[in-house]
Amino acid sequence: MEKYDVEVKEKKTKKEVGLQELPGTHENIVMRFAPNPSGPLHVGHARAAVPNAEYVKRHDGKLILRIEDTDPKRVYEPAYEMIPEDLEWLGIKADEIIYQSDRFETYYDYAKQLIEKGAAYMCTCDGATFKELKDNCKPCPCRDNSVEENLELWEKFPEMDVGEAVLRVKTDIEHKNPAIRDWVAMRIVKESHPRLGDKYSIYPMMNFSVAVDDHLLGLTHVLRGKDHLANTEKQKYLYEHMGWEMPEFIHYGRLKMEDIALSTSKAMEGIEKGEYSGWDDPRLGTLKALARRGIDPRTIYSLITEIGVKSSDSAISWKKIHGLNRNYIEPIANRYFFVENPVEITVDGYDDGEVTIERPLHADHTDRGNRKLLFDGTAYLAKEDINDGIVRLMDAVNADISGDNISYNSTSFEDARSQKAKIIQWVPVKENVPVKIVMPDGSVKKGLGEVDIKELKVGDMVQFERVGFARLDEITDDAIIFYFAHK
RNA sequence: GCUCCGGUGGUGUAGUCCGGCCAAUCAUUUCGGCCUUUCGAGCCGAAGACUCGGGUUCGAAUCCCGGCCGGAGCACCA
Numbered sequence: 001m002e003k004y005d006v007e008v009k010e011k012k013t014k015k016e017v018g019l020q021e022l023p024g025t026h027e028n029i030v031m032r033f034a035p036n037p038s039g040p041l042h043v044g045h046a047r048a049a050v051p052n053a054e055y056v057k058r059h060d061g062k063l064i065l066r067i068e069d070t071d072p073k074r075v076y077e078p079a080y081e082m083i084p085e086d087l088e089w090l091g092i093k094a095d096e097i098i099y100q101s102d103r104f105e106t107y108y109d110y111a112k113q114l115i116e117k118g119a120a121y122m123c124t125c126d127g128a129t130f131k132e133l134k135d136n137c138k139p140c141p142c143r144d145n146s147v148e149e150n151l152e153l154w155e156k157f158p159e160m161d162v163g164e165a166v167l168r169v170k171t172d173i174e175h176k177n178p179a180i181r182d183w184v185a186m187r188i189v190k191e192s193h194p195r196l197g198d199k200y201s202i203y204p205m206m207n208f209s210v211a212v213d214d215h216l217l218g219l220t221h222v223l224r225g226k227d228h229l230a231n232t233e234k235q236k237y238l239y240e241h242m243g244w245e246m247p248e249f250i251h252y253g254r255l256k257m258e259d260i261a262l263s264t265s266k267a268m269e270g271i272e273k274g275e276y277s278g279w280d281d282p283r284l285g286t287l288k289a290l291a292r293r294g295i296d297p298r299t300i301y302s303l304i305t306e307i308g309v310k311s312s313d314s315a316i317s318w319k320k321i322h323g324l325n326r327n328y329i330e331p332i333a334n335r336y337f338f339v340e341n342p343v344e345i346t347v348d349g350y351d352d353g354e355v356t357i358e359r360p361l362h363a364d365h366t367d368r369g370n371r372k373l374l375f376d377g378t379a380y381l382a383k384e385d386i387n388d389g390i391v392r393l394m395d396a397v398n399a400d401i402s403g404d405n406i407s408y409n410s411t412s413f414e415d416a417r418s419q420k421a422k423i424i425q426w427v428p429v430k431e432n433v434p435v436k437i438v439m440p441d442g443s444v445k446k447g448l449g450e451v452d453i454k455e456l457k458v459g460d461m462v463q464f465e466r467v468g469f470a471r472l473d474e475i476t477d478d479a480i481i482f483y484f485a486h487k
Numbered sequence: 488g489c490u491c492c493g494g495u496g497g498u499g500u501a502g503u504c505c506g507g508c509c510a511a512u513c514a515u516u517u518c519g520g521c522c523u524u525u526c527g528a529g530c531c532g533a534a535g536a537c538u539c540g541g542g543u544u545c546g547a548a549u550c551c552c553g554g555c556c557g558g559a560g561c562a563c564c565a
Contacts, residue, residue: 036565071564127563135489135561166563177490179561187563206565229491230560253493254558306500306514310493313558317498323515330528337525364528394524413524423524465525487526 019308022055022221024248029061029220033087033094034210036068037079039264041086042285043300043316047255050304052223053092064217065094069101070209072193076268080194082279086287090297098217100209101195107204110212110242111167111186115150119241120185122153124165134181137174143182158201162188169208171237183207183234211235219247226251226311253313260285282440282483293440294461294471294485295321296328322486329461329469329485334361334368337394337425338435338464340447342380347399349408350377357395371452379426380448392416393426394465425465434479437470445484453480461485 022029033049035041041049056063065087069075087094114120123130123142133140145153157165167186175181185208190201204212210231214222224232232249239246260283267284270276280288290300303324307314358370375396385391390409392398398409398416409415416423427448435449449464456462460472462482470482 034565038565068565074564131562163563175490177561179490184563189563203563205563210565225559226492227559228565231565233491251492251559258498302514303499308500310500311558312493314499317515320498320515326527333527335525335527359524362528363523363525392524416524425525463525463527465527467525469527 019051019054019058019305020310022059022248023250025220026059029056029059030064030218031056031061031221031223032064032066032214032217032219033092034066034068035083036071036074037083038074038076039079039268039286040082040279041090041287042264042267043257043260043287043290044255044285045086046090046287046300046304047252047307048223048225049087049090049092050301051252051309053090054301054305055221055223061220062095063092064096064098064219066098066213066217067100068206068210069099069193069195070204070206072189072191072196072203075194077194082288089287089291090301098213099195100204100213101193103209103213104196104200104202104204106216107186107209107212108202111204111208112151112154114169114185114238114241115154115167116147117241118147118170120150120167120169121145122150122157122165123168123182124153126163134173135178137181139173139182142168143170143173157186157188160188162190164188169234169238169241171234177230177233179230180233180237185238207231207234208238211238214247215239215242215244221248221250223250223252223309226253250309251311252309253311255307256313256315257285258315258318277442281442282438283442292471292473293483294329294469295325298328299325318486325485326469330463331362331365333461333463333469335359335363335463335465336371336450336453337373337427338437338447338449338467339380339382339385339425339427340445340467341383342427342448343383343386344378344429345381345386345406346378347393347397347406347408350397351408352377352411355396359395371450373426373450374428374430376428376430378429380429380432381424381426382447385422385424390416390419390421392421392423394423396426435482436479437464437467437482437484438473439484446479449480456480 031052033052121142125140130140166184168182169185171180171182173181184205186202186204189203192198229251279286280292282293354376357373357375360366360370361368388401390400397411398421400407400409427450431451432448433453437445456472458472463469468487469485473483474481
């Protein structure tokens with residue numbers, strides 16, 4: 001008789017915030033972020049980099065940045081510099097950087113071992129022929145070559161012409177997914193590599209170099225997009241041939257972002273055509289663009305952590321990004337006046353002379369001090385704000401607007417309140433500074449800002465009252481240029 | 488077409504493995520109110536979801552089957 005089942009079920013004890021707990025070991029974990037250096041990092045990369053970094057941080061593991069530059073056609077040289085910069089922006093620091101282009105001899109070594117084991121073979125069929133056979137679950141003639149024949153061809157491999165031969169890893173020629181059947185491990189590439197020049201003509205395919213490296217570098221967990229699902233299956237065969245233990249694989253879903261082309265190649269094309277101002281054009285989804293728009297890296301980090309690593313797709317909305325970002329930006333951004341499409345006005349009947357008005361830099365942090373605005377009965381107002389009725393020029397006077405006529409009504413705030421005057425921003429006529437705000441769609445708002453804006457530095461975040469948050473991007477002779485973040 | 492994977496409020500998530508404590512969590516969003524010399528912040532309140540249909544079960548977001556919808560892969564790219 002069976003003993004009573006006294007085993008107490010372990011009930012839902014985990015309450016991880018954001019990321020689900022990692023399967024497998026939690027001791028000495030090793031993870032990697034492995035981008036192809038085809039451009040700077042974008043949000044899609046953050047989706048890979050952040051969870052890796054976060055898991056490593058939680059478990060005090062090791063994070064490897066591995067640059068996957070095994071296709072010379074897809075290497076954009078500046079990316080070698082940009083990738084670590086972008087990671088740093090995200091607050092991620094890899095413990096080690098590996099360049100796959102440094103490791104060709106290692107790949108050759110394992111390729112040869114595979115041949116010797118009879119687990120890989122040199123295939124001289126042309127692609128179409130092989131595909132035809134493969135799609136019908138038929139092995140190609142090369143599959144039966146002896147180890148000796150294969151080794152001989154392997155030695156001759158570097159002298160062959162492009163397309164003449166490839167090295168294939170034996171899988172299951174009847175695998176139900178044709179993509180898995182006897183995949184290519186090595187191919188001939190006669191193209192100059194930014195880091196290798198023409199040193200090699202035999203290049204590993206991603207599935208091969210990735211699996212070899214993941215094993216050799218001691219990866220315990222591999223986090224990758226679900227577009228790699230089939231690749232994981234392919235690589236499984238390599239692990240089996242070599243008698244290696246598989247790391248834990250986790251496949252996450254696609255990330256879509258509202259109104260943004262995440263594709264690096266499209267961005268590159270647009271930049272070359274001059275449609276975009278550069279990798280940090282506000283319309284792009286690069287981290288550089290987000291940074292330029294005043295998105296705090298913590299916004300992206302926490303958003304990605306929240307999205308987690310589940311395999312369903314997610315679409316991130318700007319509303320969500322802005323909402324999160326506001327939490328970070330709001331306390332640090334000092335307030336200033338900006339008027340778009342300024343119209344110079346005179347408040348008829350105002351006769352209190354010239355007064356200096358002080359306003360706090362931040363209403364909730366008065367210790368930061370005040371900025372000063374000069375009021376003498378004239379001002380610039382935003383064209384949009386000039387509508388019939390009573391308005392209060394904030395902290396100055398209340399005025400009645402009637403067509404082009406603007407006349408003094410009163411001064412006290414209480415009067416404004418009792419008359420339900422709309423409070424609007426204004427800029428002194430005597431002292432002001434031209435300001436341009438580049439909007440997320442690339443358009444530019446032109447106007448005037450209060451003179452204290454001159455004290456700001458590039459990178460400072462501000463809030464233009466009633467307009468929104470913006471980041472000071474550049475100070476030119478013409479104007480101070482901001483990039484708009486959000487309301 | 489074939490091979491896989493997935494579907495919880497507008498959006499992102501928790502819960503699904505091990506059915507009941509889920510009349511479903513949290514964030515963002517939206518809408519009210521309070522406060523405030525910003526349309527920001529803060530405070531209070533509210534709105535809003537288990538893709539559909541069957542089945543199993545005393546009981547299903549959770550298990551099974553089918554439909555629908557979405558996605559990925561099907562390279563000598565990564």
